[in-house]
Amino acid sequence: MTVFIDTNALIDALDDSRPNHQLTKPIMQAIKEQSLKAVVSTQSIVDAAYVCNQLNRMPLSIVRYNIGIITSFIDVCSVNKEDIQAANNSLNPDYEDSVQLSCAVRSGCDIIVSGDKELHKFTDLRVVTVSQLYDSLFKQ
Numbered sequence: 001m002t003v004f005i006d007t008n009a010l011i012d013a014l015d016d017s018r019p020n021h022q023l024t025k026p027i028m029q030a031i032k033e034q035s036l037k038a039v040v041s042t043q044s045i046v047d048a049a050y051v052c053n054q055l056n057r058m059p060l061s062i063v064r065y066n067i068g069i070i071t072s073f074i075d076v077c078s079v080n081k082e083d084i085q086a087a088n089n090s091l092n093p094d095y096e097d098s099v100q101l102s103c104a105v106r107s108g109c110d111i112i113v114s115g116d117k118e119l120h121k122f123t124d125l126r127v128v129t130v131s132q133l134y135d136s137l138f139k140q
Contacts, residue, residue: 002037004104005074006114007044007051007096009130014052014066020115020130026138027113027130032073036137039075041103043096077103092122101125 005013012020013028030036045067052058079099083106087098097116101123104112111126112119113133120127128136 001111002039002107002109003031003133004100004107004109004112004125005038005040005044006100006112006116006119007047008115009113010040010044010048010070011051012115012130013070014048014063015056015058017056023130023134027133028070028073030137034073037075039077039104039107039109040070041100042076042078043099043103045071045076047096075107077107079103080106082106090122094118097122 009020009024012018013024015021027036031038049063049067053060053063083099083102086102087095090098090101092098092101094116097119101112101119104123104125109125111128111133112123113130114127115129116127
């Protein structure tokens with residue numbers, strides 16, 4: 001199983017003030033230990049860094065450090081021309097989500113971890129929240 005980490009789930013992992021932060025710790029550990037494969041897009045990394053630093057006032061040095069750790073064990077998918085074209089042709093009104101969905105499909109992901117409640121309407125991939133992924137991995 002390969003999981004695509006959407007931007008809001010990445011922010012949950014980076015920002016300890018977010019409600020789902022504690023749930024992301026064992027998920028990230030599972031990815032690090034290679035019992036779960038995960039992919040994150042370059043777009044998510046850039047957007048999460050912006051949100052954590054500019055909006056949540058996390059020092060940039062901490063943002064860089066945490067992203068460095070996470071990207072040491074999560075695959076990173078670059079946004080490419082194909083993803084932009086897919087977003088241009090999508091019926092999804094959220095352009096950024098359309099780019100993310102294209103990256104997830106292109107990367108061979110089975111599941112998308114996201115807090116976006118509307119995302120499932122625009123993909124055949126299974127969309128779960130951080131809490132749902134946590135429960136499926138650790139509450140059996």
